[in-house]
Amino acid sequence: MHSWRSRFAIRGAIGLVVVSAMVGACGGGTATEVPPGEQTGSLTVLDWSGYDAEDFWADFKATYPNVDVAFEFGISDADIYGKMKAGSQADIFHPYTGWLQFYVDEGLVAEIDTSKLTNWDAVPDSFKAIGQFDGKQYFIPWDWGFTSILYRTDKVEGEIDSWSALMDEAYDGHISMWDDGPAAVTVSSYIHGYDETAITEDQLAAIKQEWTDQASLNIAYWAAESDLVPLMQSGDAWVAYAWQGAYATLLGEGVPVAYADPKEGRNSWVGVYGISAASENHDLALKFLDQKLGELTGNNLVSLYYYGSANGDVMAGITDETLKEAFSVDDPSILENTNFTPNLTAEQRDAWTAMWAEVKASQ
Amino acid sequence: MILARRAGAPRDARSADPRRRTFWALALPPALALAVLLVAPLLFMAALSVRTDLSGTLLAPFAPTLKHYAQFLATPGFIRSLGISTLTALGVAAAATALAYPLAYFLAFRAGRRAAFYLVLLLVPFWTSYLLRVMAWKLMLGGEGAINSVLMWTGIVDEPISALLYNRGAVVVTLVYVWIPFAALPILAALGRVDVRLHDAAADLYATPFQQFRRVTLPLSLPGVIAAFLMVFIPTVGEYVTPLLVGGTSGTMYGNIIQDFFTRAANWPYGSALAMVMLAGTLVLVAVGLRLVSPRRLLDR
Amino acid sequence: MPVGRRPRRRLLGGYFWLVVALLYLPIAILFVFSINANNTLSFPLEGFTLAWYERLFETPALLRAVRNSLGVAIWSSLAATALGAMVAILLSRFEFRGKGALTGLAVMPLIVPYVVLGVALLVLFRAFGVPLSLVTVGLAHTIVALPYTTLIILARLVGSDAQLEEASMDLGASYPATLRLVVLPIAAPALLSAWVTAFTVSFDEFALALFLAGREPTFPVYLYGQLRFATTLPVLIATAVLLMLSTLTLILVTERIRRR
Numbered sequence A: 001m002h003s004w005r006s007r008f009a010i011r012g013a014i015g016l017v018v019v020s021a022m023v024g025a026c027g028g029g030t031a032t033e034v035p036p037g038e039q040t041g042s043l044t045v046l047d048w049s050g051y052d053a054e055d056f057w058a059d060f061k062a063t064y065p066n067v068d069v070a071f072e073f074g075i076s077d078a079d080i081y082g083k084m085k086a087g088s089q090a091d092i093f094h095p096y097t098g099w100l101q102f103y104v105d106e107g108l109v110a111e112i113d114t115s116k117l118t119n120w121d122a123v124p125d126s127f128k129a130i131g132q133f134d135g136k137q138y139f140i141p142w143d144w145g146f147t148s149i150l151y152r153t154d155k156v157e158g159e160i161d162s163w164s165a166l167m168d169e170a171y172d173g174h175i176s177m178w179d180d181g182p183a184a185v186t187v188s189s190y191i192h193g194y195d196e197t198a199i200t201e202d203q204l205a206a207i208k209q210e211w212t213d214q215a216s217l218n219i220a221y222w223a224a225e226s227d228l229v230p231l232m233q234s235g236d237a238w239v240a241y242a243w244q245g246a247y248a249t250l251l252g253e254g255v256p257v258a259y260a261d262p263k264e265g266r267n268s269w270v271g272v273y274g275i276s277a278a279s280e281n282h283d284l285a286l287k288f289l290d291q292k293l294g295e296l297t298g299n300n301l302v303s304l305y306y307y308g309s310a311n312g313d314v315m316a317g318i319t320d321e322t323l324k325e326a327f328s329v330d331d332p333s334i335l336e337n338t339n340f341t342p343n344l345t346a347e348q349r350d351a352w353t354a355m356w357a358e359v360k361a362s363q
Numbered sequence B: 001m002i003l004a005r006r007a008g009a010p011r012d013a014r015s016a017d018p019r020r021r022t023f024w025a026l027a028l029p030p031a032l033a034l035a036v037l038l039v040a041p042l043l044f045m046a047a048l049s050v051r052t053d054l055s056g057t058l059l060a061p062f063a064p065t066l067k068h069y070a071q072f073l074a075t076p077g078f079i080r081s082l083g084i085s086t087l088t089a090l091g092v093a094a095a096a097t098a099l100a101y102p103l104a105y106f107l108a109f110r111a112g113r114r115a116a117f118y119l120v121l122l123l124v125p126f127w128t129s130y131l132l133r134v135m136a137w138k139l140m141l142g143g144e145g146a147i148n149s150v151l152m153w154t155g156i157v158d159e160p161i162s163a164l165l166y167n168r169g170a171v172v173v174t175l176v177y178v179w180i181p182f183a184a185l186p187i188l189a190a191l192g193r194v195d196v197r198l199h200d201a202a203a204d205l206y207a208t209p210f211q212q213f214r215r216v217t218l219p220l221s222l223p224g225v226i227a228a229f230l231m232v233f234i235p236t237v238g239e240y241v242t243p244l245l246v247g248g249t250s251g252t253m254y255g256n257i258i259q260d261f262f263t264r265a266a267n268w269p270y271g272s273a274l275a276m277v278m279l280a281g282t283l284v285l286v287a288v289g290l291r292l293v294s295p296r297r298l299l300d301r
Numbered sequence C: 001m002p003v004g005r006r007p008r009r010r011l012l013g014g015y016f017w018l019v020v021a022l023l024y025l026p027i028a029i030l031f032v033f034s035i036n037a038n039n040t041l042s043f044p045l046e047g048f049t050l051a052w053y054e055r056l057f058e059t060p061a062l063l064r065a066v067r068n069s070l071g072v073a074i075w076s077s078l079a080a081t082a083l084g085a086m087v088a089i090l091l092s093r094f095e096f097r098g099k100g101a102l103t104g105l106a107v108m109p110l111i112v113p114y115v116v117l118g119v120a121l122l123v124l125f126r127a128f129g130v131p132l133s134l135v136t137v138g139l140a141h142t143i144v145a146l147p148y149t150t151l152i153i154l155a156r157l158v159g160s161d162a163q164l165e166e167a168s169m170d171l172g173a174s175y176p177a178t179l180r181l182v183v184l185p186i187a188a189p190a191l192l193s194a195w196v197t198a199f200t201v202s203f204d205e206f207a208l209a210l211f212l213a214g215r216e217p218t219f220p221v222y223l224y225g226q227l228r229f230a231t232t233l234p235v236l237i238a239t240a241v242l243l244m245l246s247t248l249t250l251i252l253v254t255e256r257i258r259r260r
Helices: A003-026 A054-063 A077-085 A100-105 A125-130 A163-167 A181-192 A201-215 A225-233 A244-252 A282-292 A295-305 A312-316 A321-327 A346-361 B020-049 B067-073 B076-110 B112-127 B130-141 B146-153 B168-191 B196-204 B209-237 B241-246 B254-263 B268-293 C005-034 C051-057 C060-093 C099-110 C114-127 C134-157 C162-170 C175-203 C207-212 C219-227 C230-259
Strands: A041-048 A067-074 A139-152 A239-243 A257-259 A266-275 A338-340
Touching: A041 A077, A041 A282, A054 A067, A054 A282, A054 A295, A067 A077, A077 A100, A077 B254, A100 A346, A125 A139, A125 A266, A139 A163, A139 A225, A139 A244, A139 A282, A163 A181, A163 A201, A163 A239, A181 A201, A181 A346, A201 A346, A225 A239, A225 A244, A239 A244, A244 A257, A244 A321, A266 A282, A295 A312, A346 B076, A346 B254, B020 B268, B020 C060, B020 C099, B020 C114, B020 C134, B020 C175, B067 B076, B067 B268, B076 B112, B076 B168, B076 B209, B076 B254, B076 B268, B076 C005, B112 B168, B112 C005, B112 C175, B112 C230, B130 B146, B130 B168, B130 B241, B130 C005, B130 C219, B130 C230, B168 B209, B168 B241, B168 C005, B168 C134, B168 C175, B196 B209, B209 B268, B209 C099, B209 C134, B241 B254, B254 B268, B254 C114, B268 C099, B268 C114, C005 C230, C051 C060, C051 C230, C060 C099, C060 C134, C060 C175, C060 C219, C060 C230, C099 C134, C114 C134, C114 C207, C134 C175, C134 C207, C162 C175, C207 C219, C219 C230
Parallel strands: A041 A067, A266 A338
Antiparallel strands: A139 A239, A139 A257, A139 A266
């Protein structure tokens, strides 16, 4: 049906093989590499819905216009992990902190040679470290953000300064928590000072009870920001666990909201890209990852979709006031008081998600 | 009974039956489709349900374990959820079928030649994204939505009614609302078997309209009613989209739990075990129910 | 004609139109928002505009997704109707040993959660090297629509019409000819119902399409992806409304033609 496409792919693959052979023979010189404008081939990216927009890979599109990029979709980290396990044809995938260890353990992700990345220096070291395991770089950080409590300033008296606001009966029927077990464990850890990486069985049982009691205080759980924004906008929800994307969106809509700075510290997450160990387009995929870190892409990410970019130069160049507020660009102390999501082990993942399922079923 | 079968007519696929070749032509395509697209996945699901976890190569041999089934039995919340979801599904199916019957009757006997048009008219809204339609409903039913605004403005209530949305009741009402047009279809199909002259004959014999309905129309339409009930009941047990959209925290159904184990927990084995339990339970319930209602009604022997 | 009929006709008709009104109410709301400048589904309304419809036609990815959905829905519904008719005929006209099993299997896709079916088909397709595409989505849609088509056609075929078939064969027609000339015409309204139902099941189906679609998304998958970032909502609403209006116009026109 699309024989011309497969012809391109074959040509691209042959081209890559020839080039690699020549490069190998010449000892790694770049003189014989195909110029970017003429590079052909195809890539498949397993990404979250919405990230297929060209804004999010604008640099790659501009530099390698003849490469065909197609997207497969996943709706959550668990979904993406499952699809990779099932043998997805994707060359590249996009997981988030917390779920990264599994790909390394299961041999699903390939090691990355960062010397081939031209934009690598723009990435802060703390972000680089997120994609490293056993001293090897497996993932490229790309997008990041905060998690904190979002609340309607016209419905809530005073300021919210603690994660325990999510359990506060004063907001009965107007709270919205993210539908995620590990997130619930994280919040409880912040409130009670547990060590997130070493939750005991007793602690887990207490957490389960806590969230079982909390469940009836919610108006509804939210699964994606597109659920949360209408809930807060309509006034059904007054207090919510939220990423700053929702905060910026609501600010933009003129809804009176504030993003808390809890005493226990905000949570921060980082989205990364990795190359599938089964990919046959490793070098091309690497170029894609490199271009993902480009400035145009980073600026689009920040200004259009309100997520932070791993490219430090992009973040330093933000001028929009709404965004500066959302990212606390002018208040670097916030980043110091932020807890990054640690990676789950398989046992923790199973235990915490089962706990959450029981919380939901108990209603 | 004027519609009785002719005695002695050969009806099965014995060698004397000239329809044998047609039988195989009719049987092979569905059998193939079902084997590849249903039976194989089901076997895979069953295999998954006795697998410890997702680690390792998926299609390699592994040591089976019943621990997921054991864990299900040890979790009263899940058992309770399955029970409530089943009861909810029974209620939704009964309500949808009952409310669909007048629709089917109207289309079969009152709509005349416009029946096909009216039928398509009923189904066309379902080609609009369900997500968007529910969004529009939520606009009406939410705390600051249209209905509550009107009620508050006219002074009927002082505070917005929160009971319209984000609870189990909202799930039930939405499900019934969504299923009514579909439930009408098998009933309509069955009513197509009713010759209108039967109605006239009944009237000639001085039957009241109610008697005519009870003794002629209803019995003939029963296979359609049963088909409609099954068509609504079976998928509703495992329903997850509507509870997710309008159920809030109290409207969670068993289907959500299964869904979550796949898409939020990457715990396919546990999710498969839960799905197998639901499958087995529903099949048993349907088999028992069909036997109770009438062993031969569905296939009208 | 018995006197009791006339009030009941009005009652039945009124009930029908009430249901129709309730079904179309959310669509009317969506229509209102599709011609308003609001970015989100909330009041107050911000002024009339046709910009969303303009932008709809300028979004090739969106148009392609709609086209994909239409293609998948048409083919899978035809296949499901054909297979459903075959199963219905087998169950209502033949006696054979696997009858209970066939009934159970034909109905079973109703019980299997789509996420389980999607995962299983994904793994199996990949294990056999079958690339994911709209074809794989179509196959999945066919099998999940099969119970609906089977049940609807079966409800029509059970019982009495076997007499006509026997008469036809007595008169020398082969069974295939009988099926074609006697059974199918009688079952035609049910076939139409079944086909429209199968189309409906496929067109808005999301879970299986998400697992099995590969590089080309269907409209529900595309829509869900766009919803993630709320700014694209109005164009999506405009698309849904436009699809609805085109379909309504189509069937209204068909009805007008038929009536002439």
